Amino acid sequence: MATRFLLFLSLILLPYTCKATDQSLNEDLLGLIVFKADLLDPQSKLSSWNEDDEEPCSWAGVNCNPQTRRVTELSLDGFGLSGKIDRGLLQLQSLRKLSLSLNNFSGSLNPDLTRLEGLHTIDLSDNVLSGPIPSNFFSQCRSLRNHFSGGIPATVGNCSTLASLNLSSNWISGNLPAELWSLNGLRVLDLSRNLLFGEIPSGINRLFNLRTMNLKNNLLSGRLPVDIGGCSLLRSLDLGGNYLSGGLPETMQRFTMCNYLSLESNNFSGQVPVWLGDMKNLQTVDLSNNRFSGQVPDSIGILQFLKRLNFSSNSLTGSLPESMANCRGLAEVDFSRNSLTGSLPPWLFEAGMKKILLSGNNLNGAITVSTAAEETLEVLDLSANMFSGVIPVGIGGLLSLQILNLSENLLTSSIPVEIFGRLKLLEVVDLSSNHLNGSIPQEIEAAVSLKDLKLERNSLTGEIPIQIGNCFGLTSLILSQNNLSGPIPLTLAKLTSLQILDLSHNGLTGKLPKLLSELPHLLSLNISHNLLSGEIPSGGLFNSIPSSSLSDNPDLCGSAVNRSCGIVLPKPIVLNPNSSSSISSPNSVLSPANLRHKKIILSISALIAIGAAVFITIGVITITLLNLRIRAVASSSAAALNISEGGYFSGSPATDPNSGSLVMFTGDDPEFSTGAHAILNKDCEVGRGGFGTVYKTILRDGRPVAIKKLAVSSLVKSRKDFEREIKKIGKTKHQNLVGLEGYYWTQSLQLLIYEFVSGESLSRHLHESSEVNCFSWQERFDIILGVARSLAYLHRHDIIHYNLKSCNVFIDAGSGEPKVADYGLAKLLPMLDRYVLSSKIQSALGYMAPEFACQEVKITEKCDVYGFGVLALEVITGRKPVEYMEDDVVVLCDVVRGALDEGRVAECLDGRLAGKFPVEEALPVVRLGLICTSQVPSNRPEMSEVVKILELIRCPQDGGVRSGIHECWLMITTQGKPHWDEPSTKASTIRMQDQIVFEQRFTEEQNSLRDMVVDVVGSEFD
Template sequence: MDDIVFIHGNALWSLSGGIPSSFSALSGTLHKLNLSRNALSGEIPPFLGAFPWLRLLDLSYNAFSGEIPASLFDPCLRLRYVSLAHNALTGPVPPGITNCSRLAGFDFSYNRLSGELPDQLCAPPEMNYISVRSNSLSGAIAGKLNACRSIDLLDVGSNHFSGAAPFGLLGLVNITYFNVSSNAFDGEIPNIATCGSRFSYFDASGNRLTGPVPESVASCRSLRVLDLGANALAGDIPPSIGALRSLSMLRLAGNAGIAGSIPAELGGMEMLVTLDLAGLALAGGIPGTLSQCQFLLELNLSGNQLEGAIPDTFNNLTYLKILDLHKNRLVGGIPVTLAQLTNLDLLDLSQNQLTGPIPSELGNLSNLTHFNVSFNGLSGRIPASPVLQGFGRSAFMGNPLLCGPPLNNLCGASRRAKRLAVSVIIVIVAAALILIGVCTVCAMNIKAYMRRSKEEQEGKEEDEVLVSESTPMLASPGTQGSNAIIGKLVLFSKSLPSRYEDWEAGTKALLDKDCLVGGGSVGTVYKATFENGLSIAVKKLETLGRVRSQDEFEQEMGQLGNLSHPNLVAFQGYYWSSSTQLILSEFMVNGSLYDHLHGSHHTFSGNSTGVGLSWQQRFKVALGTARALAYLHHDCRPQVLHLNIKSSNIMLDKEYEAKLSDYGFGKLLPILGSYELSRLHAAIGYIAPELASPSLRYSDKSDVFSFGVVLLEIVTGRKPVDSPGVATAVVLRDYVRVILEDGTVSDCFDRSMRGFVEAELVQVLKLGLVCTSNTPSGRPNMAEVVQYLETVRTYS
């Protein structure tokens, strides 16, 4: 082994375990050590720093843990490049790295490093490559990195750096790659005095940058990627950006202060593949010149205030896969030329002011996985194409003049009335008057008959809806045997027994603590079983005076009784008295989603020893709950807000179908004031941030936030707020965001989900994060959530 100067682990079988101490015998000869892409683990041995001739050290893509040994860079006489990327290393970047006088670059990305970067990081004069992406490093770095005058690549993305970004490097002639994304940098992007001829990648997205997009960026003619999205930039989009002929991606999305119009000059970027201007404040029309960007794969102009018509020249974008124009003010019809975009995966034109029919030719877009034209002014029959029909009702809702499947609006007969001759109209009117007379006589006879029938059965009906105080659930001490009527029982379901004796036996459950099955901010739930074996859930409300009268209570219950959806727990009746209010509903034999995700032995590791749900079952629950909420938000008039969504309110029937409970209790929930903190404490982790505001501007987006938390709960198996230690608490959505920033998304998954379709898990996880955005405007509505989940599903 004395003569070995180079070891390349990739030429061997996959290695595991630690680096053997016998390697130390090579210290006098080894020049290059490459053990990347193996399964090596344990700590990096300190003796690797005693290799005086070592020039390259590559231990990337392994499972090394612990801190980077300080001795690794001592004496470090000839080391040129070191890569420890994609491991599980912790602790700081060793300050001794600045002693490597010949070091040209290092890659410590995708680890768990923390602390600040060393002060003299750029002391090695040839330092040209620095990558610490996806760690937990922090502090100010501009002063440290602006001194790197030979830098070629800088990637500090996805950390916690703050202060000014090291924009001083942008003017260097050697710079090719500059990534400072997903940090907390602030300040403005300066003008770039000179731009290197090889500068191709500029990503400063996901920070707190302010000011305008500098026009000087247009001088960087070699740029291929320009991503300044998710900041606080303002002003107009410089038209001069259109001169960047080599640009393949332009992303400014999520800068709500960027206004003005879309420059027509952007059509000159002939190599553009992605144009993302979503979530800005752009107005005016969509320039037809964009159709000259013939290589576009993604065009996202959603969430603006764009007006005018959709250009009918977009058919020139033959490679286009994503066309997202939703949430604008676009008018006119849907161009039939869009049907020529045969590669489209996503077409979203929802929430505009489009009119006219849906072109039947769109049904030929066989590659579509997402299609939405909801909430426009479209009219006519929905094309019968299986491609379009498969996206369900949510893709078309909010268009009152649309008809035909999958909507419930039936299309009328052909409208030839305008062409009828006047004489024909007269004949029809005369016939109609005769028919009305006949119907009037018949109606009077039927009404007289019904009045007699009602009088005959009036006493019997009263006995069926009124309950005497001798019923055990209503009785108070000293009233046994009394026949005074003290309450009213109304049944919505014909399957429930109507005889008083049946209710007398069944409702004894309310005196039996063994029949207590749950409780919450609204009331206590009992299981009541009748002699015929039928069981129902009886919720005894704790209204605390919030229901002021019987009329108010019955009005609320009557509205709930009219709601019907396969994924809602069905109301079956109610009872009212001055001292007791009860709600009767289906009894769910499989308990709640909370029971199955967490059980009584749930641990912080996300595992449960209770009954587990498969991914197929969990996904079905997520989709069913989303459909129930979409029904309450979009199909009910007036809109029904839930305001108490959590996994314990999502019940499971015998087929493990989701049934949302406690809906429509807005007036029965604790008053949103001084009382809410104590009563809603059990819902911590589900409550949207806006509900903490004194103005309490809650809306349907508050429900979306809570549903997003449930999605995260389903994928991770963790509680919304967990306490692994006595003095610590972990909020689920914050935990997931941190894990995703580290690039180890699979660490988020419930262990029992490993081996399932991870692509679906990732998509649902990311949807949960979108739904839990801090601002309501950043969250989708429930119709959009349903649409997204339906595209994720890969099984029937």
Template sequence: MSRLLFFVVGLLLFVSSPLTLCLSQDGLFLQQVKRSLSDPTHSLSNWNERDATPCNWTGIGCDHVTLRVTSVDLSSFQLAGSFPIFLCRLPSLIFLSLPYNSIGSSLTPNISSCQSLQYLDLAQNLLVGPIPDTLSQIPSLRHLNLSSNNFSGGIPASFGEFRRLETLNLAANLLNGSIPTSLGNISSLKELLLALNSLSQSPLPSELGNLTNLEVLWLARCDLVGQIPATIGRLTRLINLDLSSNGLTGSIPWSITGMKSIVQIELYGNSLSGVLPSGMSNLTKLLRLDVSMNNFTGTIPDDLCGLPLESLNVNDNRFEGSLSESITRSANLSELKLFNNILSGPLPSQLGKNSPLRILDVSYNGFSGEIPSHLCENGALEDLILMVNSFSGKIPESLGNCQSLSRVRLKHNKLSGTVPERLWGLPHVSLLELEDNSLSGDISTMISGAHNLSQLMISSNLFSGLIPEEIGSLGNLVEFSGSNNRLTGLPGSLVKLSGLTTLDLSDNELSGEIPVGIQAWKKLNELNLANNRLYGEIPSEIGGLQVLNYLDLSGNLFSGKIPLELQNLKLNLLNLSNNRLTGSLPPFYANENYRSSFVGNPGLCGDLPDLCPRIGGRKGRADFWVLGLIFGLAAVVLVVGVVWFYWKYQTFMKNKKGIAMSKWRSFHKLSFSAIEILDCLREDSVIGSGASGKVYKVVLSNGDVAAVKKLCGGTKKVDGTVDSEKDEFKAEVETLGRIRHKNIVRLWCCYDTGDCKLLVYEYMPNGSLGDVLRGSKGGLLDWPTRYNIALDAAEGLSYLHHDCVPPIVHRDVKSNNILLDGEFRARVADFGVAKAVATVSKGEEAMSVIAGSCGYIAPEYAYTLNVNEKSDIYSFGVVILELVTGRLPTDPEFGERDLVKWVCTTLDQKGVDYVIDGNLDSKYKKEIGKVLDIGLMCTAILPISRPPMRKVVKLLQEVVAEKKTKTAKKDGMFSPYYYEEASEQGGKEEIAADEKEMEREISA
């Protein structure tokens, strides 16, 4: 008995001893996985060796009976390293998900040893090399997602051996070759996503028609060519068909009308032709059809117009004919976009009566007749865009009651009559564009109710009467263009519009004086009051409008002297001609470059010959010619003497300094010489230095201050020449020498000295944004200042991307390349690596070094080595995050993450309060949050998801105005792999505002 008791006690002691608490075999394998990976966020910190099983570890799931590991989900853990092959030693593992990490290197063929896997997701990592063809040897695999990596080579033909695979997602890689015909053998396949690969201009295999269980087919931007095979009609279970942005030709096969389950068809951006097939009424579930940017002809089929559409988008094609009345039978029609076609005839008179029409865009067509009166029958219409057509008659009175309207664009039609009085004052309208019609009547006093109005554009009409005082209550108004009308009176309330950037009231019948108090127009960039009947003196306060770069007061009755304060302005255009001005010219403008700015003022004298009227008869003329001849000869002698002296002096300076000026090119009127610049380049005036040279602060004899960048040295090429600084110099000169914008730093002149090259800029007293954010002046950057900096920089980049021809990509946007003037207004600088889009798109750029700076480089650069406008937008998004957080783009605190990933992680885990810079006043939290959202939009992983800079500017402007961002968004209801292009679709209406930008923006 005692022996039995001793045995039981010993057994209990053994069971309770530490030796029995050893980790299971699955846990030991997972410990090997943990050791093989870098875990900067310590997400795997609870993977503890003292546990008996790993079933309670983060990301681990087990069978509740056997306690064997069945699932590993380490999504978005910031893990780095090679693929952990030890995971394949878990015999019961059926679910493996590692997306949104930094798993790198190639994927070993041994991955086929994961024999139990049913779900494998390695998306959004850094995997390279070919896709292992051994993956098809995993017998039970149902879901395979390798998207958004850097896989190269072809799609393995062995994938046709899958027998249970339902999802195959290889989108956004570097795959080439053709689509294997063997994929048509995977009868179980439901989703096939190969988009965003360059498949070497391969055709669409007809064998894909064998995939009768397929629900999603996403092959956008795959360089597909040839015709759409007729066999595609066999895909009767297909919900989403997206073949957009390829090189497909021919017509849409008639068999497509047999796809009874189809919900959306995306065929835009191809070279398809012919007519839309009849029989589309068979597609009873179709909600979205987009066949834009093709070459279709003919008319819209009547049976298509009877479908229960939610969104019909056939824009940018070559349809001809009239729009059928039967389209009004659509009870769910929400968006109708037909812009940029050759459609004609009237719009259906009942359009909008039986459906909640939200967006109507038929711009850039040949539509005629009257605007239907039922467009806002259901009170949902937000965007009404009918510009560049031949609509006639009056604007319907019913639109004045449409409280939901946000944008009204009716320019370039044949509309007449008065504008409905209530339309002037709709509370949510942000853009009212009525230009180039024959509209008449007054601007209604009800405009005071348009609290959200930011752009009022009514030029080239027959509007008359006084501009109402109530216009001064529009605190969000940014642009007022009312030129070429019959308006009278310039209301004093205009000076209340402190956010105004453009005021163009030229070619009207305005009389009176310029209102007192215009110094409030701190943001005014353009002031055009030409060809009116304004009188009095030109206010000296105009000289205090520091961002003004366009001033035209010509063709009026202004008198008195020209204010000397105008010399403070940095104008691209000045026109004071044809007035009654007297006195002398301001010294800065007393030169030949500004002659045309002052002609037609009989009492105005200066140093310009013929500017003043001649006095006397023939004798006076003879004396004038004699004097002119004498002075001409004297001038020749003087010039020869000066040239000789200058040559001698240059020789002397070359011997003294070792520098000989060979080229001197100016882009603005200069009041200093090359010699003066050279004399000031001393080491005690250096204010910055970089890899390519130094930057000097130069105080000139006239009191002006310049910043001089000295480019010296360079990198030796194969032939022994030194070339890099030459390329940087050339890029900077070619870029800045031809552009003018208030938010782009001004290049005054450049000098090529042989050994060194000099670039002379306007001096920015507050240095770069990066230095200020992280320097002693950081406390001066309150939120309103930071917001203005973001908006200024955005407008500068928008000018480069959208207004330059060809567009310019900066390629090195960062806070250190955003300079601040004395009032902390921002200018984009440093164009040493800038490129025209036309050059980059032609492949002329063979980059051997990274274009951009650490922390600002867009993620796609890792696998495309291609920098475009979307790369600039990503970098600008990082700048926004710097302004919001006050943090560096890279910081040891982030570990292996950068600022973008840190912000995203912190927002998810702790909230917005832990992201916003603690130095910012909490009363701006709402505005800061909105700007933060814009920054995150700009830093989206997929380039296509980033809004164009023109849209970014609009979003930033709407922050202060507390506007609701209303863009045309797709539902995204069909598949998590359907990448929405809200920025592209929502931006199409913006594109229509500028014809030259339309096609480029859609394909951006």
């Protein structure tokens, strides 16, 4: 702050302290230094900006006039800078171009920038700027022809010569100003990805030079203005992702030069207009996710240049028009989720298309495939129709096919071997829910690119072919609910990428291959309802597999099914004295030869019996030796802990090479009220986890502590590294963290000493408490907020938890505060081997971020954000992250996300609350949890941002709708879909917006969601 103050003081005193000849140069240099002082530069892109230089012309991103040496251009695009655009730039009086795009600049625009009279090019796109553009910003923009960011004042109409206006990807709100239409020189208008609402004003026909209009992903509503056809030179029109309604104006048929038309995800209704065929230059038409009805018009066949056609998710009926056979350039067609009828038209496979998507209709008849599509077709989805007959062999000729989905039809017969034998590029095959029979073709080994194979709910027979082990890329293999028999092939252990394996509801026999426990990425295994036998292997997923995934296999044994596996000894051979031979005489039994034979048999029997006795004796001796060994280890541990005569746990003498030292961070006297032999006694055990066993003991002063005996001794780092990591953890002090108070180290034994939390785990509270004793909404919210604060605190101190789950969160019985335990322990391993780690924390299945399964992806704080999102949903719903049903695995995130999409989130909330929760708080928390569990780490917010959002949710609303950014937040917290036929004010229109628009906006934003929510907090509640 002192440096920055001196810089500002230098600027103020500059006219009085510098010579006239050097004043202009110093103004530029000091102005840029002041500008830099207000920024964060994590990539050190501005390291060349040295205030001791005589001039800034050699600095990165700075260009100067070669004669005057004044700064004329500042281009810092993509430098990763953040902060505010400081007034130091006002010193650059010769600046002509300012380009700061693709950074993280925040705040609002400085109105004084208009004082830079020479400035004619500004690009501030792809930042997180907020607030309106100052009203005088456009007052001197006669030559201003590039990109802006901020609000849209009415003065924009003063820019009569403006040719391009790009305000995309910002937080611009309010109505579209009618003054925009006075910019009759405008060729490009891009206002996409903002928060504009209300109707599109009439008068747009004055933009007769307009070539490109992009208003997608806003909150615009109402009908399109009738005079929109006046923009007859339009080549690209994108209005997708709004709430526009009604039919399409007939004047749009004047767009004869238009090649791109996207109206997707609106509320347009009526029939698809016949005049669409008049727009003869169309190459892309997207009318998906609307309310269009009636038949597909024949006039589509006139569009000779059409390449991509998407009419999915409407209410279209009838059959596909034969006239579309004339669209020879058509590459992609999507009519999914309509009500189309009739058979599959032959022209679909004759046009050389790449994608054919017709799922979710009422199409019927046989599937016929033409050879014309052999070299082009990549995706074929005919699922959820009523196709019957056999799977055509001709599909095996589609050599470019990557995705084949014929599920949920009425197909019969067997699977053609050509599908797997010839299609080398095939990645996804879904033939589930049909009436297929026969066996799985052995030719499947040729499908080297296969990743996802779904054949469930059919009538397939025979054994699982061993050749399936050659499909090394398989991540999902689902063969459930068939009539498969025979053993589980050992070759499945070669599928090292496998994540989901479902073989349930078949007739499989034999033992479970132990090698399955070594599959590094296996997350879900279901073998229930088969005839499998033998002992369940240990290790990997088998250590935490639920019994429901193993059920109805009567001959399986092991701890997972609560059925012991007895020792099987060979049965002695016993001669039956009553046996007789049909070919022997009655006297032959007592013959010398038979007596000799009987002696031999009895000798074998005796030998086996003796062998069994020896085996038992060896077992007894082994167990005895093991007990002696355990006692010896316990004695050495006790010696290492050095019990003094008084029975207290104290420091060890340095002369003992096996001794260790007890270190307490608090400086207290490290003495315990019991001897070391009692500290780790089974009676003192209070819990077990992935990293060790926890015991409770009492300090000499009467204060209880918890001691964790690490179970990863063979993997723990050197003492130096161990102590460095532990001391780092010991410095963390937060009310929502279980405090680490000390540690004990030897090469073979490591103990961590924690404060003792007198309360149950969050998991037990959520899943084992009665309806009477369950958490209230207030308590649940406080738990979520407390956990978020603890993680944010850890991340500020460069500590990643790695193992967040509800059984690692304890509720203090006195204060009710949540306290997070087991943080940072993964750092004690010699390296963060995710396979070793995952085997230690398999109980965290469901909390683990997807990147844990990727060898090349770095594990970061975003893994904790994912686990927090799951935990938040668990607290709200009262359900476990993963629930194993009889024939299915239910993932909590997927259930809640599906409920949100269908507008029934309230059904997911814990029923024990019985409606005793504020919807305006519950729904935003649900959405926040889903955002935190995004599959893409960069889309997850920082934990510090999560805390701010939660505090914002709890913020009182003052009984009304606030202006600006708070209105946007209210849109997130509203319920229901808009009723556009009802008149509404500006504020009520905002309140009616559906949360789905925001989710679509968040996923499509080039700026991540975390930047947006920080902007919400920073601009309205800072």
